[in-house]
Amino acid sequence: MASQTYGAGNIQVLEGLEAVRMRPGMYIGTTSSRGLHHLLWEIVDNAIDEASNGFASEVQVTLHKDGSASVFDNGRGMPVDTHPTMGVPGVQVIFTVLHAGGKFNNENYAYSGGLHGVGASVVNALSRWLSVDVFLNWTHYRMDFTSEFDPKTGKVEAGKPSGPLQILGNTRKRGTLVRFLPDDAIFEDTRFNGEQVARRLQELAYLNKGIKITFTDERVPDASARVRTFCYDGGITDYVQYLNAGKNALHPEVIYMEGARDQIICRAAIQYTDGFNESLFSYVNNINTPEGGSHETGFKAAFTKCLNDYARRTGLLKEKDSNLAGEDFREGLSCVLTTMVKNPQFEGQTKGRLGNSEVRPVVEAIITQQMTDWLDNLKNQETATAIVTKAIRAAQAREAARKARDNSRRASALEAAPLVGKLSSCTGRKWEDNELFIVEGDSAGGSAKQGRDRRFQAILPLRGKPLNVEKKHLDQVLANEEFRSLITALGTSIGESFSLDSLKYGKVIILSDADQDGAHIRAILLTFFFRYMRELITAGHVYIGMPPLYKVQKGNKTIYAYDDKELSKATKAAGKGYTLQRYKGLGEMNPEQLWETTMDPSQRKLMRVSIEDAALVDRLTTILMGDKVEPRRDYISEHADFNRPDDFELPPDQQAAREGA
Ligand code: 0R9
Numbered sequence: 001m002a003s004q005t006y007g008a009g010n011i012q013v014l015e016g017l018e019a020v021r022m023r024p025g026m027y028i029g030t031t032s033s034r035g036l037h038h039l040l041w042e043i044v045d046n047a048i049d050e051a052s053n054g055f056a057s058e059v060q061v062t063l064h065k066d067g068s069a070s071v072f073d074n075g076r077g078m079p080v081d082t083h084p085t086m087g088v089p090g091v092q093v094i095f096t097v098l099h100a101g102g103k104f105n106n107e108n109y110a111y112s113g114g115l116h117g118v119g120a121s122v123v124n125a126l127s128r129w130l131s132v133d134v135f136l137n138w139t140h141y142r143m144d145f146t147s148e149f150d151p152k153t154g155k156v157e158a159g160k161p162s163g164p165l166q167i168l169g170n171t172r173k174r175g176t177l178v179r180f181l182p183d184d185a186i187f188e189d190t191r192f193n194g195e196q197v198a199r200r201l202q203e204l205a206y207l208n209k210g211i212k213i214t215f216t217d218e219r220v221p222d223a224s225a226r227v228r229t230f231c232y233d234g235g236i237t238d239y240v241q242y243l244n245a246g247k248n249a250l251h252p253e254v255i256y257m258e259g260a261r262d263q264i265i266c267r268a269a270i271q272y273t274d275g276f277n278e279s280l281f282s283y284v285n286n287i288n289t290p291e292g293g294s295h296e297t298g299f300k301a302a303f304t305k306c307l308n309d310y311a312r313r314t315g316l317l318k319e320k321d322s323n324l325a326g327e328d329f330r331e332g333l334s335c336v337l338t339t340m341v342k343n344p345q346f347e348g349q350t351k352g353r354l355g356n357s358e359v360r361p362v363v364e365a366i367i368t369q370q371m372t373d374w375l376d377n378l379k380n381q382e383t384a385t386a387i388v389t390k391a392i393r394a395a396q397a398r399e400a401a402r403k404a405r406d407n408s409r410r411a412s413a414l415e416a417a418p419l420v421g422k423l424s425s426c427t428g429r430k431w432e433d434n435e436l437f438i439v440e441g442d443s444a445g446g447s448a449k450q451g452r453d454r455r456f457q458a459i460l461p462l463r464g465k466p467l468n469v470e471k472k473h474l475d476q477v478l479a480n481e482e483f484r485s486l487i488t489a490l491g492t493s494i495g496e497s498f499s500l501d502s503l504k505y506g507k508v509i510i511l512s513d514a515d516q517d518g519a520h521i522r523a524i525l526l527t528f529f530f531r532y533m534r535e536l537i538t539a540g541h542v543y544i545g546m547p548p549l550y551k552v553q554k555g556n557k558t559i560y561a562y563d564d565k566e567l568s569k570a571t572k573a574a575g576k577g578y579t580l581q582r583y584k585g586l587g588e589m590n591p592e593q594l595w596e597t598t599m600d601p602s603q604r605k606l607m608r609v610s611i612e613d614a615a616l617v618d619r620l621t622t623i624l625m626g627d628k629v630e631p632r633r634d635y636i637s638e639h640a641d642f643n644r645p646d647d648f649e650l651p652p653d654q655q656a657a658r659e660g661a
Contacts, residue, residue: 016158017124017159021158027126031186036182036189037192037196039123039126039180039182042120043071043180044201046073051073056211060073060214061213063194066181067190069192070178071178072176077135077174077175078136080134096124098119099121123178123180124158125159126147127183128181128182128183129144130180133176136174138170138172140171140173142165143164145162147160194217198217199616204230204286205231206236206239207236207338209233210235213229213231215229236268236338239269239336240269243279244271248275256268257270257367257370257374258366259370262358264339264362265339266339266362268367268370270333270336274332275470276474277470280296282296284341284354285344287346289352289354290350291352292354295341295354298359298360302368303329304324306367307388310375310388316385324391327496328394328398339363341356344356397475398474401473422460423485424449424452426452426454426456428456431503431505433506435509438462438508438510439512439586440521444461448586448599451590452595458489458505460489462482465520469524469527474532478494492536494533498532503541508542509544510543510545511586513585514547523624526609530611530621531621537611538610538611540608540610542609544607544609545605545606546598546605546607547583547598548597548598550581551580552571562605586598
């Protein structure tokens, strides 16, 4: 025992919070906005842990006007009694000793956040100040911490207690309240993104059935929009229904499965739609695993096997038929899969894949058992038959697509020229430097061809509106000429056979008009990339070009304005006697203008397309591109403002200016 006290544990104690300030990246990954939000998630995770362990029913998160954030849970209250070896109150240990929370409480917090779990002390170290209020045993305790410059040592003292633990009085409340102000000396930007916070809290509410999460953004001017409450008694069942809003469900009730074995808990909720896409969202300890992993593998294996067995048992698949593929059974499937695992190992480039191999057989066994029970139930026969029938049709379409792809491969080998006939390629040999502009309309395409720098810019003009792939099978997509040209130009193939390694361009830039038609074309192309070449987006290759909306001219001086704010600046700067031109389409610009405003890397604006939250994007593409009109109209009228300058990537110099401003 004694040797343990003086072992690794002691080293951690000696390592002060200053180490965190020296290398914040080592603890929170980055000091960008993502890292900033990490601080909040750390505290929120601790509150959710207290609730999901059954000790709290409510979590309240508030973004305050002074830039600080606070989190409250109505749980047991952090321990305030004196720590046996450190001789200071428990709260003090939690907020001043690295890794303390986990260290003396591994058993109780079996499933706490693997990715975020850096400890509350890291949040303290990276905050200008932090306060914790504990409501426990009818007593209100409080402790304050600050990170301040100490003139005596010439260093910043990180997260030091401002004084001893205080007793402020009596209370009938129970719980813990933590409030902190992220240090602007550490973070590039200390403003929390209210939408991002709301989205994650909603996700946590779905994943943790019955917990009431209240989010208050005090910075919002409109009082009626300040407070939002998320609470879902149906948990992930409600989540699936939310994902399927705007889709046509194949069966009214969500199928729910749950089980636990070897300290692994697994839950799944599924519902089929009449669509063609697979939407599977998996989580481990409340953390999204977009790259899948052992839990997903186990789920898919069980799911495919159970349904194939069922199809044979019931004669839907005949003896001569071969088994259906997993992807056939997942066509039109919306599924949320969550697992709780003791020591999760996250792997992959973005740490988005679960590595623990022991999880696969457990999930497989739980799903097999639950799925078999469901399929054996008489009242589910109609739905089960519909699922298998749909999968059989999917298999037929997959076969047709394979043939079409073979044909187009053969065709492209024989007559590559006609297939990419519309493409004006570039001469550069370094794929990373090359750019493919997908341009709306032949006339703009013509200007782009003449205006471009042909050494690294290729142009693919699109005639009219491309096919809306949201409503189409892969074989139909492959039969479409516009998409065939695009796929051939990119060189990556598509769907299952997509390969990023064969990509011929570092940037794929969508260039469409700044009007409704242009927005529609953009949405169609993004839907196509999202459904069939998702890696192209996640690897950061897809961009949206931003043509200017206005030209302000005075004498021989020209200013281009990309939104209304810039326009009013430009007209003010120009003073009296300027001429104003409003561009209605790309086609109105001559080649030089198009180059100057939209294509020249040193002057243009590009927006990089990212998938921060695949579940959200999935829901949105369905709402915006699917065939239900109502949800689309509602969404558009609710989010009418697409003028979001923060999402745009400016040329390097302007970017610096914007951040300075
Ligand atoms: C506002 C955010 N909430 C928290 O950070 C929070 C941590 C926490 C907690 C306990 C209760 N509520 C909490 N809220 C707790 C845990 C235990 C015993 N008493 C109270 C226990 O695990 O046995 N704690 C989280 C870690 C610790 N407490 C501990 F390590 F100090 F015990």
